[in-house]
Amino acid sequence: MNTAPRIGLLFGSFNPIHTGHLIVANFMATHTDLDAVWLVVSPQSPFKAEQELLAERERYHLVQLAIAGNERLRALDTEFGLPKPSYTVDTLSVLRTQYPNxxxxxxxxxxxxxxxxxxxxxxxxxxxTPIYVYPRSGASALPKVPEQARVVEAPLLDISATFIRNCIRNGKSIRYLVPENVEEEITRKGYWQ
Structure with a gap:
């Protein structure tokens, strides 16, 4: 019997991390066969412009604040030491070397x-690498799902980091959209204002 820990990898810019990310990560860690979920903070996605991107260390710190006290979730800064933009195949190679079991x-x-x-x-x-796919509202009919992928029945969430940044810029509340300690840090540092 294979007892190797099964780790879900949730990649993202987390600009900022929000309740939607946390619900998905925790759901996957507790409602599937995964032992934990690691949130991989990407310094720069090859598919996203760098506009409005908070510095990687600040985003990583917000992720750490958001998941503090949840032993099933972990923040990773693995991609910070890799060439930019970050490619999943390269990150997986590094992680497999670091965590061979x-x-x-x-x-x-x-x-x-x-x-x-x-x-x-x-x-x-x-x-x-198997893939677990979670539903997203606003996604049109599910594209062709590779045979290596499994669609997981998870809560449907429609919270975006873009919406949160716009709220901050417009002086609107982001309470409950992000964890309280993340909101406090964003306010204290004046992020996205």
């Missing part, structure tokens, strides 16, 4: 499935 599962929203064929070395990723 772990099994990794990619976690992604169904809205990201359509872009999967554009990923660097996607065939290699799919050969080695």
């Amino acid at each position: 772990h099994q990794f599962v990619l976690l992604m929203g169904e809205d990201n499935l359509a872009g999967l064929p554009k990923w660097k070395q996607v065939d290699h990723i799919l050969e080695e």
Whole structure:
């Protein structure tokens, strides 16, 4: 029997981390066969412009604040030491070297499935790494799901970091959209104002 820990990897810019990210991460860590979920903070996605991107260390710190006290969740800054933009295949290679006894599962929203064929070395990723897909509101009919992927019945959430940044800029409350300690840090540091 294989007892290697099964770790879900939730990649994101987390700009900022919000309740939607946390609900998905915790749901995957507690309602599937995963032992834990690691939130991989990406310094720069190859598919996203760098505009409005808070410095990587500040975003990583907000993720750490958000998950404090939840032993099933962990923040990773692995991609900070890799060339930018970050590619999932390279990050997986580093993690497999660092944690040879772990099994990794990619976690992604169904809205990201359509872009999967554009990923660097996607065939290699799919050969080695299962994918758990969670539903996203606003995603049109589910794109073709690779046979390595499993769609998980998870809560449907419609919270975006863009909406939160716009609220901050417009002086609107972000209470309950982000954890209280994250809101306090954003306010204290004046992020996105």
